[in-house]
Each structure stands twice: as structure tokens, then as C-alpha cells.
Amino acid sequence: PSLRKLAGRADLLIGTAVNTSALADDSAYRKSTAKEFSSVTAENVMKWEAVEPERGVYDWSEADDLIRFAHDNGQAVRGHTLVWHSQLPTWLTSGVADGSIDSDELRAILKNHITTQVKHFKGKIYQWDVVNEVFEEDGTLRNSIWLQKLGPSYIADAFRWAHEADPKAKLFVNDYNVEGINAKSTAYYELAKQLRAEGVPVQGFGIQGHLGIQYGFPGDVAANLKRFDDLGLETAFTEVDVRMILPVDDTKLARQADDYRRLLDACLATAGCKSFTVWGHTDKYSWIPGVFDGQGAANLLDENYAPKPAYSAVREEL
Numbered sequence: 421p422s423l424r425k426l427a428g429r430a431d432l433l434i435g436t437a438v439n440t441s442a443l444a445d446d447s448a449y450r451k452s453t454a455k456e457f458s459s460v461t462a463e464n465v466m467k468w469e470a471v472e473p474e475r476g477v478y479d480w481s482e483a484d485d486l487i488r489f490a491h492d493n494g495q496a497v498r499g500h501t502l503v504w505h506s507q508l509p510t511w512l513t514s515g516v517a518d519g520s521i522d523s524d525e526l527r528a529i530l531k532n533h534i535t536t537q538v539k540h541f542k543g544k545i546y547q548w549d550v551v552n553e554v555f556e557e558d559g560t561l562r563n564s565i566w567l568q569k570l571g572p573s574y575i576a577d578a579f580r581w582a583h584e585a586d587p588k589a590k591l592f593v594n595d596y597n598v599e600g601i602n603a604k605s606t607a608y609y610e611l612a613k614q615l616r617a618e619g620v621p622v623q624g625f626g627i628q629g630h631l632g633i634q635y636g637f638p639g640d641v642a643a644n645l646k647r648f649d650d651l652g653l654e655t656a657f658t659e660v661d662v663r664m665i666l667p668v669d670d671t672k673l674a675r676q677a678d679d680y681r682r683l684l685d686a687c688l689a690t691a692g693c694k695s696f697t698v699w700g701h702t703d704k705y706s707w708i709p710g711v712f713d714g715q716g717a718a719n720l721l722d723e724n725y726a727p728k729p730a731y732s733a734v735r736e737e738l
């Protein structure tokens with residue numbers, strides 16, 4: 421049986437980020453995406469620079485292609501992402517930098533962006549990453565244009581606007597290095613607690629899960645998920661990959677398999693953890709080598725779509 425079949429028996433959605441160029445050009449990629457996964461996330465094509473490359477000019481074409489693929493294959497879609505400091509369109513960043521967009525206008529632009537995008541996909545997205553990567557490692561808010569120009573209230577506003585546009589979608593915060601209990605994940609815990617006390621519609625904590633075997637496995641992952649579960653939030657692993665310093669060898673592959681298994685295990689042990697998404701499923705299209713020098717081989721399948729030990733580990737765990 422496929423991963424999605426096994427996951428279904430465990431009442432879990434198993435997802436993958438999708439590279440839409442590969443989806444268009446590579447039939448083996450289409451096949452593995454459809455066969456193994458019950459959820460998909462756009463790796464890039466729902467980001468702001470992709471959907472509104474020029475001010476007021478929207479391009480939903482690639483995102484809509486992915487929605488159609490998911491529909492045809494009975495897959496759920498995670499929305500990624502509405503508010504982030506990265507992959508913003510140039511018209512926006514340069515307008516803020518040269519002062520032609522002031523704070524009031526920026527707030528109106530953000531509201532319009534969230535409303536337009538969430539409405540466009542209304543009813544088709546089960547979880548939205550509303551804010552992505554808003555904290556630093558030490559638990560202070562990231563010094564993004566959003567914080568600088570709008571102040572910390574942009575976070576609550578973003579959730580309210582998104583909820584208004586699609587009341588049924590589950591709204592998530594999302595970040596990396598928040599697998600275990602640490603200053604950053606605790607900042608999310610406190611933020612979620614505060615927002616919920618204020619009645620702000622935040623419903624989920626997304627843990628990206630970008631690991632590397634050379635760093636060791638983070639501590640207390642299950643305990644971390646449990647504290648969000650106790651708050652009444654859903655949890656999800658949203659971008660799991662486990663990189664290594666190349667070249668690949670059997671010892672590294674075994675360590676990698678273990679890391680995948682342990683993350684999945686923490687999810688399965690948590691009642692409100694209902695989706696587990698990997699950030700690409702074949703080493704053929706991974707973002708890792710382009711960003712982390714000398715590293716790679718982070719996914720479940722190798723560049724020829726052959727299953728790696730991590731694939732077997734995930735199967736056995738499901």
C-alpha cells in the first residue's frame with residue numbers, strides 16, 4: 421500500500437510540497453505525487469511574489485493548476501503562505517524602502533492581499549499558514565517590514581482578515597526550529613495563548629521540520645506538541661526534510677530514516693496532529709542543495725524515485 425493509504429488508516433493526511441514545473445514536465449513526478457500523498461502544498465506558487473507580481477495584477481494560474489491536480493487525485497490542499505518576510509514582490513519591498521508606501525497604505529495592502537487570496541481559494545484549502553517565520557531564535561519578534569511598519573498587531577489582524585475571508589479554513593502559525601521546546605517554540609506558545617484569550621481566530625501550530633542529521637535530533641518534540649494540543653490548537657508538520665552533508669552513505673541514510681520516523685511518531689502521539697507534510701518527496705527537485713552548500717539528499721525518494729530507508733521508516737511507522 422501507498423503512504424496515503426497507510427496514513428488514512430491512522431486518520432492522518434500525508435502531504436508533500438509540490439514543485440509545479442516538475443508537475444507539468446515530469447510524468448514520474450506526477451505519478452509519485454498522486455500515488456503516495458493525500459495532501460499537497462504549493463512549494464512556491466501561492467507566495468506573494470508569485471500571485472501578485474505587479475501591483476493589482478494577480479496570477480493564479482499555477483496555483484489553480486495545482487488545486488485542479490489535487491481535486492482530480494482526491495487530495496487536500498494546504499495553503500502556504502499569506503504573511504512572510506521573504507519572496508515578497510519587488511513593487512512592495514521597493515515601495516516600502518523608498519517611502520512611497522507608508523504604514524497606513526501598507527496595512528491596507530496587507531489586508532487586501534489576505535482577503536483577495538483567501539477568498540480566491542475559499543473552500544479549497546483546509547489549513548492556511550497565515551503567518552510564517554515571525555520569530556527569531558531567541559523568541560523576539562522578527563524585525564520584518566511587517567513589524568517595523570505595522571507593529572506587532574499585524575499578526576492578530578492577519579488572522580482576523582483570513583478568518584473573515586474563509587471561516588472554515590484552519591489558520592496556522594508556521595516556523596522552523598520549533599520542533600522541540602526552546603525559546604522560539606515557547607514564544608509561539610505564549611503568542612497562541614494570548615491570541616486565543618483575545619478571541620483571535622488562530623487554530624494551528626505548524627512545525628516546518630527542516631532537520632539535518634549533523635545537528636542531532638531536537639529534544640522534547642512530543643512534549644512540545646502536547647502543550648499546543650492542551651491549548652486546543654491543532655498541530656502539523658508542514659515542511660519535513662532531513663538534510664545531510666554529502667556524499668550519501670548508509671550510516672547517514674539510517675540516521676535520516678530515524679529522524680523522519682521520530683517526527684512522525686510525535687505527530688501520531690498527538691491527538692490534534694492530523695497532517696504530516698514533507699518538503700518535496702524526491703531528491704531530484706529538493707531546495708536544499710541550492711541553499712545549503714554541500715548538503716542534500718533530504719527527501720524520502722532518491723533522484724531516480726527509488727525509495728530510501730527513510731521511506732521504509734515512514735511506512736513502518738504509519
Ligand code: XIL
Nearest residue numbers: 463464500501552596628659699707
Ligand atoms: C523554499 C522553496 O522550497 C524554494 O524553492 C524557494 O526558492 C525558497 O523557499 N521555509 C518555508 C518555505 O516556509 O516556503 C521555503 O521554501 C523553505 C523554508
